[in-house]
Amino acid sequence: MRARVFNRTILYVVLVIFAAVFLIPVYLLIITGLKSNSAVGLSHMWAWPNPLGFSGLSQAWQQVAPDMLNSVYLAVSATVVVTILGAINGYALAKWKFRGSNVIYFFILLGMFIPYQSTLIPLIRILDKVGLFDTIPGLALVHIVYGIPMMTLIFRNFFADIPGELIESAQIDGNGYWGVFRHIMLPLSIPGFVVAAIWEFTQVWNDFLFGVAVTDPPNQPVTVAIVNIAGSQHIQWNVLMSSTLLASLPTLIVYLVLGRYFVRGLLAGSVKG
């Protein structure tokens, strides 16, 4: 009994240490962002900002607000479109086995294995030809296309676990292909949608490579804008940390608010081996 308590204590200690390691850099990011520029210094690095300085935050907001808006348009539109496409793909591949469906699935997944930088030149030429180069819709299109493999994987695995009997009884009730999708699959796949949408939103919001290759200011996503701020000669750490703080808020909020559902969806097996 004593050994078990001892073991358990060790477990908690290990977890707390790891949690601290994972959180300390974030703590630094936050407090530095909330300091005035003159208060950023080595000797009081760890100190809670006193007084709270919002000058960095407001300067940062002025610099990155338009780019934040770009990123919001980009991430929301890409996420909505690609989760729907992924759900349709996953449904067809999981429940309507047809000849060659495994081959098609393989080719869809192959899309995940392509290093993105190898696609940049053809990508830019195509976007240029169709007039979408250096636009947010163009960048969204790129993310939709490269989001399809992962979304298909998530939804196919998710739908595979929905019992065939449910579909059969829905068919007996007179539902066709889309009827089954609307009345059986969609209502049951809310956790799948949460996982898929969070995944995709984060991917798109975090992207830097496509953003820097396909857009120029003022059509750039916030990630590119932040790298540009950091590239200036005299770095104001509080402004830089404030802008990174602002830019990370959307994904942070998404995870903190929807994290529970994300984890529940994961545990329900939508991203499983």
Added chain:
Amino acid sequence: MEAQVPSLPPVQARKSLQASDRRSGYGLLSPAILVIAVVTLFPIVYSVFMSLNDIQLTTSGYKMSFIGLKNYGVLVNSGVFWHSVWFTVYYAIVTVIVELVLGMLIALAIQNVQRLQGVSIVVMLIPWSLITVISAQMWGYIYNGVYGVLNYIVTSLHIVSQPVTWLGTPVSAVISMMVADIWKTTPFVVIILVSGLQMIPKDYYEAAYIDGANKWEVFWNITFPLLRGSISLAALFRILQAFGVFDLPFVLTNGGPGNSTESLAMLGETSLFQNLHFGIGASIAVSTVILVLAVCLIFLSAFRSMVEGDAA
């Protein structure tokens, strides 16, 4: 075919659907198939085509002249190219292995505590949810030679007397970059592994303990084999990401000092967009694709035989 698919075979759908229904499967997927053809095959074919040409930018566009494998000849003889291949390979190997081992430890710890599982997972999600560009800025701040937190810690603890320029020497820059990567992506591995652990039926463990197995034996004979799907999924994702590592060195070190942290992705981007050597850039891209596919295949077959060797 299934060998490349990073998953255990999912539960087969019941084949109760009529042939006419199945046909609509094609109809429904056809836009996707078209997109896949355009998106995955065309860029590869086009990159291969470009890599076989000498491409000059002219006022009217591009002027291409076929030169066979000359671009690859340039690469093979380029020390910079081999350096970034080598860097990318060992960067990927070290970070993926450390992340898998750490991730497994943390996942097992989370699995075995009764309380705070949810909180632990949310804490894990925070580093992962931070944008790479942002976590790179943050680490840049931590490593900074003048203001850096890390210098503050090591000098106050009297580990070193002078501040260290962490990103200033090749070895410390590589290690610093790996630490930043491990910090950000270990949580991803943890999350995949925790969800895998949840799916192992509890009775397996009970039966093993009744048979007198110790923890170590239980891990190697039950947890590890049953987790192989999740492990290979996490490893494959990480290998793919590690071989494409771009934003972290771009922000943190810009490939420096010298070219010590210049990954293949960075080298490719530099030749394409900064030096405008399109042919060379394309041949770097094609080499990367081949390298990544080769590594994934080697990993999958090695991992499979390792697991099967264990089971035997």
